[in-house]
Amino acid sequence: MAIHTILVTGANGQLGWELSQLAKSYPAFKFVLVDRTQLDLAFPETFEKMIYAIKPDCIVNTAAYTAVDKSETEKALAYTVNATAVQELARISKAFAIPFITYSTDYVFDGEANQPYLSSTNMDPVNYYGSTKSAGETLAMEANENTIIIRTSWVFSSHGNNFVKTMLRLMKERANLNIVADQKGRPTYAKDLAIATMKMIEAMNVGNTMSGVYHYANTGETTWFDFAAKIKAIAGLTCALNPIETKDFPTPAKRPAYSVLDTSKIEEALSLSIPHWEDALAICIKEINAN
DSSP states (O other), X not given: OOOOEEEEEOTTSHHHHHHHHHGGGOTTSEEEEOOTTTXXXXXXXXXXXXXXXXXXXXXXXXXXXOOTTGGGTOHHHHHIIIIIHHHXXXXXXXXXXXXXXXXXXXXXXXXXXXXXXXXXXXXXXXXXXXXXXXXXXXXXXXXXXXXXEEEEOSEEOXXXXXXHHHHHHHHHHOSEEEEEOSOEEOOXXXXXXXXXXXXXXXXXXXXXXXXXXXXXXXXXXXXXXXXXXXXXXXXXXXXXEEEEOGGGSOOSSOOOSBOOBOOHHHHHHHTOOOOBXXXXXXXXXXXXXXX
């Protein structure tokens, strides 16, 4: 079945926004971009009527509950958005016999590894946010075996709230900052993830079968401290950065110490050449400064 109309949820989020910016580069597709005011993942019972009216050929769910610490107390809402709603979108996609793409997180892993996590590695989340995302993965695959799950990590963009924009603001406001230096991961530029998503849709459009779990993040692993140091260097800021340990910065939700994702599966499937996070960061900061 050819894909013409792509329904994108979470249009105001980092990834949804980047997909909206890419839309003009893909004239073969009609993008229907909806935000929370039009399709709210907190109310899965409202999806069917709206989606039947749109009649999409593919659903891309970029919406999620991403407040990691708040999810420890807003458990019902986090579960509804990240698990129940994803299950319902998968079920409707199956009823339409159309592809369903949704996104998950490095936080589905325990962070105890010392080599990159494969897409086939068993999930074992260390916080409630991670457990809602892992539940969403499982429920979606059960509802529609043709679901595509793309796990990603440390997402940043010139749009929305993220580590890069927070660091740029704080480094201008303060003389020094303490940054956690003992958590490792792979930063992801939302624009690069959006481009990979479109490559996946194009691959399916020419008859390639894709389903199951993939990992996407920019190449190169780093710590939050080194990430911040690179932001400081690119932006030419003078704020002093102090490396600290996770135990010195307690948060309501536990963070995985090591959540580096292995992206070889998606690279091979789509013949992708993934940019290094430092190069992506330089492009992103240039965009932020231009706005």
